[in-house]
Amino acid sequence: MNVQVFATRGERTRAHIISVAAGLFWRRNFHGVAVDEVASAAEVNKATIYRYFADKRDLALAVVKQHGIATLDMIFRSKTAEDTAPEARLAGIYHHIYSVHAELCEEEGDVHGCPIVGLALELGQDMPEVRVEAARIFDAMEAHMSEIAFDAIAAGRAEGDANALGRTLTQLLHGAFASARVSAEPTRILDAGRASLSLIGYPETEITG
Amino acid sequence: MNVQVFATRGERTRAHIISVAAGLFWRRNFHGVAVDEVASAAEVNKATIYRYFADKRDLALAVVKQHGIATLDMIFRSKTAEDTAPEARLAGIYHHIYSVHAELCEEEGDVHGCPIVGLALELGQDMPEVRVEAARIFDAMEAHMSEIAFDAIAAGRAEGDANALGRTLTQLLHGAFASARVSAEPTRILDAGRASLSLIGYPETEITG
Amino acid sequence: MNVQVFATRGERTRAHIISVAAGLFWRRNFHGVAVDEVASAAEVNKATIYRYFADKRDLALAVVKQHGIATLDMIFRSKTAEDTAPEARLAGIYHHIYSVHAELCEEEGDVHGCPIVGLALELGQDMPEVRVEAARIFDAMEAHMSEIAFDAIAAGRAEGDANALGRTLTQLLHGAFASARVSAEPTRILDAGRASLSLIGYPETEITG
Amino acid sequence: MNVQVFATRGERTRAHIISVAAGLFWRRNFHGVAVDEVASAAEVNKATIYRYFADKRDLALAVVKQHGIATLDMIFRSKTAEDTAPEARLAGIYHHIYSVHAELCEEEGDVHGCPIVGLALELGQDMPEVRVEAARIFDAMEAHMSEIAFDAIAAGRAEGDANALGRTLTQLLHGAFASARVSAEPTRILDAGRASLSLIGYPETEITG
DNA sequence: GATGAATGAGACTTCATTCAT
DNA sequence: GATGAATGAAGTCTCATTCAT
Numbered sequence: 001m002n003v004q005v006f007a008t009r010g011e012r013t014r015a016h017i018i019s020v021a022a023g024l025f026w027r028r029n030f031h032g033v034a035v036d037e038v039a040s041a042a043e044v045n046k047a048t049i050y051r052y053f054a055d056k057r058d059l060a061l062a063v064v065k066q067h068g069i070a071t072l073d074m075i076f077r078s079k080t081a082e083d084t085a086p087e088a089r090l091a092g093i094y095h096h097i098y099s100v101h102a103e104l105c106e107e108e109g110d111v112h113g114c115p116i117v118g119l120a121l122e123l124g125q126d127m128p129e130v131r132v133e134a135a136r137i138f139d140a141m142e143a144h145m146s147e148i149a150f151d152a153i154a155a156g157r158a159e160g161d162a163n164a165l166g167r168t169l170t171q172l173l174h175g176a177f178a179s180a181r182v183s184a185e186p187t188r189i190l191d192a193g194r195a196s197l198s199l200i201g202y203p204e205t206e207i208t209g
Numbered sequence: 210m211n212v213q214v215f216a217t218r219g220e221r222t223r224a225h226i227i228s229v230a231a232g233l234f235w236r237r238n239f240h241g242v243a244v245d246e247v248a249s250a251a252e253v254n255k256a257t258i259y260r261y262f263a264d265k266r267d268l269a270l271a272v273v274k275q276h277g278i279a280t281l282d283m284i285f286r287s288k289t290a291e292d293t294a295p296e297a298r299l300a301g302i303y304h305h306i307y308s309v310h311a312e313l314c315e316e317e318g319d320v321h322g323c324p325i326v327g328l329a330l331e332l333g334q335d336m337p338e339v340r341v342e343a344a345r346i347f348d349a350m351e352a353h354m355s356e357i358a359f360d361a362i363a364a365g366r367a368e369g370d371a372n373a374l375g376r377t378l379t380q381l382l383h384g385a386f387a388s389a390r391v392s393a394e395p396t397r398i399l400d401a402g403r404a405s406l407s408l409i410g411y412p413e414t415e416i417t418g
Numbered sequence: 419m420n421v422q423v424f425a426t427r428g429e430r431t432r433a434h435i436i437s438v439a440a441g442l443f444w445r446r447n448f449h450g451v452a453v454d455e456v457a458s459a460a461e462v463n464k465a466t467i468y469r470y471f472a473d474k475r476d477l478a479l480a481v482v483k484q485h486g487i488a489t490l491d492m493i494f495r496s497k498t499a500e501d502t503a504p505e506a507r508l509a510g511i512y513h514h515i516y517s518v519h520a521e522l523c524e525e526e527g528d529v530h531g532c533p534i535v536g537l538a539l540e541l542g543q544d545m546p547e548v549r550v551e552a553a554r555i556f557d558a559m560e561a562h563m564s565e566i567a568f569d570a571i572a573a574g575r576a577e578g579d580a581n582a583l584g585r586t587l588t589q590l591l592h593g594a595f596a597s598a599r600v601s602a603e604p605t606r607i608l609d610a611g612r613a614s615l616s617l618i619g620y621p622e623t624e625i626t627g
Numbered sequence: 628m629n630v631q632v633f634a635t636r637g638e639r640t641r642a643h644i645i646s647v648a649a650g651l652f653w654r655r656n657f658h659g660v661a662v663d664e665v666a667s668a669a670e671v672n673k674a675t676i677y678r679y680f681a682d683k684r685d686l687a688l689a690v691v692k693q694h695g696i697a698t699l700d701m702i703f704r705s706k707t708a709e710d711t712a713p714e715a716r717l718a719g720i721y722h723h724i725y726s727v728h729a730e731l732c733e734e735e736g737d738v739h740g741c742p743i744v745g746l747a748l749e750l751g752q753d754m755p756e757v758r759v760e761a762a763r764i765f766d767a768m769e770a771h772m773s774e775i776a777f778d779a780i781a782a783g784r785a786e787g788d789a790n791a792l793g794r795t796l797t798q799l800l801h802g803a804f805a806s807a808r809v810s811a812e813p814t815r816i817l818d819a820g821r822a823s824l825s826l827i828g829y830p831e832t833e834i835t836g
Numbered sequence: 837g838a839t840g841a842a843t844g845a846g847a848c849t850t851c852a853t854t855c856a857t
Numbered sequence: 858g859a860t861g862a863a864t865g866a867a868g869t870c871t872c873a874t875t876c877a878t
Contacts, residue, residue: 028334031240035852045860047854056852110334120391121330125237125319135392160407167388168381168404171397175384179376182329183344188380195377198369218878219841244869254843259870446752449658453873463839465875474873528752538809539748543655543737553810578825585806586822589815590795593802597794600747601762606798613795616787617826636857637862662848672864677849 014052015066017042021059022067026115027108030060030122057127060119064130068116068137072144086151087202090169094193094207097173102186111184113177138170145169149200157201169196223261224275226251230268231276235324236317239269239331266336269328273339277325277346285353295360296411299378303402303416306382311395320393322386347379354378358409366410378405432470433484435460439477440485444533445526448478448540475545478537482548486534486555490562504569505620508587512611512625515591520604529602531595556588563587567618575619587614641679642693644669648686649694653742654735657687657749684754687746691757695743695764703771713778714829717796721820721834724800729813738811740804765797772796776827784828796823 020042024033035056039046053059075096105111112118120134146166152158158165176192193207229251233242244265248255262268284305314320321327329343355375361367367374385401402416438460442451453474457464471477493511523529530536538552564584570576576583594610611625647669651660662683666673680686702720732738739745747761773793779785785792803819820834 029331031331032334034850046852047860048858050853051858113330117387117391118330121322121327121387122238122240124390124393125241131391131393138388138391164400164404167397167400171384171388171401171404172377172381173384174387175380175382178326178330178383178387179347179380181333182326182340182347184340188376191373191376192380195373195380217840222841243867245867255869256844256871257842260841265869447749449749450752452871464873465839466837468874469837531748535805535809536748539740539745539805540656540658542808542811543659549809549811556806556809582818582822585815585818586799589802589806589819589822590799591802592805593798593800596744596748596801596805597765597798599751600744600758600765602751602758606794609791609794610798613791613798635861640862661846663846673848674850674865675863678862683848 010052013044013048014062017044017049017052018059018062018066022063022115025060025063025119026112027110030056030119057123057130060123061127061130061133064116064119064133064137068133069140071115072137072140084151086148086155086200087157087197087205090148090196090200090202091193091205091207093173094189094196098186098189098193098207101180101189105184105186109184111180111186113181114174117174117177138174141173142166142170145173152200152202155201158199165199169199172196172199219261222253222257223271226253226258226261226268227271227275231272231324234269234272234328235321236319239265239328244268266332266339269332270336270339270342273325273328273342273346277342280324281346281349281353285350293360295357295364295409296366296406296414299357299405299409299411300402300414300416302382303398303405307395307398307402307416310389310398314393314395318393320389320395322390323383326383326386347383350382351375351379354382361409361411364410367408374408378408381405381408428470431462431466432480435462435467435470436477436480436484440481440533443478443481443537444530445528448474448537475541475548478541479545479548479551482534482537482551482555486551489533490555490558502569504566504573504618505575505615505623508566508614508618508620509611509623509625511591512607512614516604516607516611516625519598519607523602523604527602529599529604531599532592535592535595556592559591560584560588563591570618570620573619576617583617587617590614590617637679640671640675641689644671644676644679644686645689645693649690649742652687652690652746653739654737657683657746662686684750684757687750688754688757688760691743691746691760691764695760698742699764699767699771703768711778713775713782713827714784714824714832717775717823717827717829718820718832718834720800721816721823725813725816725820725834728807728816732811732813736811738807738813740808741801744801744804765801768800769793769797772800779827779829782828785826792826796826799823799826 017038021033021038024038024041035046035049038059039049042049049059053062075093101111116134116137120131124131124134142163143166146163149158149165149169150162153160153162153165172192172195176189179192180186180188190207194203197203197205197207226247230242230247233247233250244255244258247268248258251258258268262271284302310320325343325346329340333340333343351372352375355372358367358374358378359371362369362371362374381401381404385398388401389395389397399416403412406412406414406416435456439451439456442456442459453464453467456477457467460467467477471480493514519529534552534555538549542549542552560581561584564581567576567583567587568580571578571580571583590610590613594607597610598604598606608625612621615621615623615625644665648660648665651665651668662673662676665686666676669676676686680689702723728738743761743764747758751758751761769790770793773790776785776792776796777789780787780789780792799819799822803816806819807813807815817834821830824830824832824834
């Protein structure tokens with residue numbers, strides 16, 4: 001399903017570079033990472049990067065494209081398949097996000113927020129493509145959230161428009177990213193998670209692994 | 210009240226540079242703006258900027274400090290004095306934010322989001338001071354939002370913890386900024402505004418000037 | 419004799435600036451000292467410096483002129499009047515120079531060498547005037563040294579041409595400055611002093627206060 | 628023997644830059660030469676310089692390191708192998724130094740002195756490494772001079788401590804550099820050479836090619 | 837006349853990017 | 858095809874110096 005098998009060595013190299021760049025851009029922003037660093041972190045020659053990507057910006061776009069979808073899958077698919085209950089899915093999402101951020105915050109002392117939106121905020125003004133790609137991912141998240149909202153409404157826990165509620169849930173999640181990043185407190189993510197659970201009518205559900 | 214009169218010429222120059230830089234950083238990001246551009250936009254010599262600020266980054270910090278407070282005041286004080294009703298205050302905030310963004314979006318085709326958080330996200334990793342300053346402003350917003358929440362609870366429209374609700378309202382606002390910026394649709398701000406009004410128990414209130 | 423009494427306040431200010439600049443240039447080189455620093459060290463406004471000196475370089479020239487002579491006097495006149503014996507005069511010179519350098523080296527960890535020659539080496543290429551002025555001082559030193567050499571020859575301790583010997587003594591002194599500065603060991607000055615005393619036929623004379 | 632063959636292109640470029648920079652720094656001082664000038668004189672891009680050297684100062688350090696040794700070799704090794712007589716070696720050294728300075732003085736009207744000490748005096752305060760490196764070279768010169776002194780003593784021409792005499796000879800040489808530079812008269816070097824020959828007991832030896 | 841404020845020119849340095857081997 | 862070397866275009870910053878008050 002979400003597994004890509006790369007036939008050629010070139011494709012593997014390309015994916016590897018994207019993956020390394022994604023990590024670096026996430027941690028230290030697009031402008032904070034030099035192409036040299038990407039090259040040495042990926043253990044390829046700098047010219048190799050330019051063989052696969054026209055630009056540093058083109059690399060960023062590739063990051064947004066490939067890792068955006070991958071991240072989404074990781075977050076949303078993790079619990080979806082098994083748990084059908086909407087509150088469990090929502091709690092799972094927040095649990096996952098919180099875990100990742102809390103761990104990284106312990107290691108590096110910083111909260112990094114949503115990698116895709118981060119890049120989009122930094123590059124969106126110059127690169128409409130990045131912004132559009134990020135918007136696409138944003139919309140996918142909203143769709144997932146709307147499903148959760150729909151199920152919660154169906155379960156009689158919430159009322160109103162599932163799509164509107166889905167959008168609110170999504171915005172709240174992104175607000176949580178911003179809030180956690182600015183305050184350097186990953187627990188802000190949990191706050192948003194709890195508020196989200198309340199919003200879909202499950203105030204009592206806890207966010208735990 | 211919120212008016213500062215600068216005695217010396219230096220103070221005026223300094224404030225002017227900050228103001229110009231704030232606008233540029235907001236529109237085109239910290240890294241997208243060269244110090245030369247700030248200088249020529251402010252109609253001062255580049256060296257004058259370095260007379261008042263140690264660094265380009267120090268200038269950004271000054272922007273966050275001075276304009277953070279100023280922006281807060283503009284947004285939150287605007288309706289506070291006259292309207293005591295919480296829903297009016299909240300609607301006023303969103304109306305104001307939406308107006309600014311919609312207008313700028315028409316002019317420039319882009320949504321810029323929260324200027325302070327934008328800078329904090331871009332510089333926070335390197336400059337803890339910027340992050341801390343932004344967090345302070347974030348907290349101030351939360352305090353305002355919590356007051357609104359408190360009044361709504363007191364009015365019997367909402368229930369629960371005013372502080373938690375205030376945090377949620379704040380996060381939702383910042384999620385709205387991110388959402389609007391990524392999608393380039395200022396109306397996302399209105400969506401968050403409507404959701405916020407619902408959260409404090411005034412779903413029927415409209416956001417209008 | 420060597421005392422200048424300044425009638426006007428302007429002359430005092432000018433002399434004060436020169437004096438402060440001399441100390442700074444000596445310690446940290448011409449290019450290592452900004453005009454701002456001279457101003458604040460002299461406790462005058464920077465524009466005041468430009469009232470008295472056309473240039474930073476003009477200031478350096480003034481330093482060479484005024485302090486060159488003053489330093490010479492300090493070094494050579496100190497023991498001349500009283501002690502007529504040439505070895506005592508030579509020992510006195512070296513004692514004085516060594517004391518100053520040893521003390522400053524203890525305080526600041528660096529040996530500064532001859533202030534005049536230092537400026538001349540740094541500026542001579544661009545500013546013939548500085549070089550010429552320094553050469554004049556150099557010659558004055560040589561004249562003093564030649565007198566010492568002459569007396570030593572007259573006393574039957576040395577032989578040969580007094581002027582040639584005077585030149586050698588002078589060069590040795592300046593070699594001592596270079597040597598001490600590069601090695602950061604003020605005692606190199608004493609080495610040169612002992613060699614000089616040997617050269618004029620007084621190897622047994624010690625350099626003490 | 629003293630020839631270095633550089634395997635890689637990078638090593639050649641690096642050595643070339645150092646060589647060009649050495650000449651420029653010697654002629655016009657560290658602060659008198661812009662990195663742009665080094666780049667254009669070396670016919671490389673400025674960024675290439677920064678590929679090999681962290682700093683302009685780091686370049687100066689490299690100059691001191693590489694050219695210090697090279698210069699020493701040129702000066703001291705030139706006559707050592709063939710002529711065993713100490714006075715011939717000393718005369719050879721002075722002849723060589725004088726020739727270089729006299730020629731350059733004719734061409735450019737200035738005497739440049741010792742390139743290593745020049746840099747050390749200009750940078751020593753800020754860069755202990757440069758000073759230390761220069762001191763090392765100074766010591767190497769002293770060692771050579773001490774050998775000459777030792778041989779002269781062994782030949783019965785001079786007496787006393789060979790090391791002390793070596794130090795005096797070295798200081799005299801550096802005094803000659805200073806003297807020649809300040810007076811812009813290369814013949815001052817010859818004066819020191821003659822005095823040095825006297826000091827080791829060969830007053831009749833002439834300094835000629 | 838003295839001072840804080842402002843300037844212009846140029847310094848150093850760092851990128852992203854391309855060229856030869 | 859991959860790699861070390863080289864480049865050009867900015868970018869940030871620091872001077873010495875001059876202008877208004």
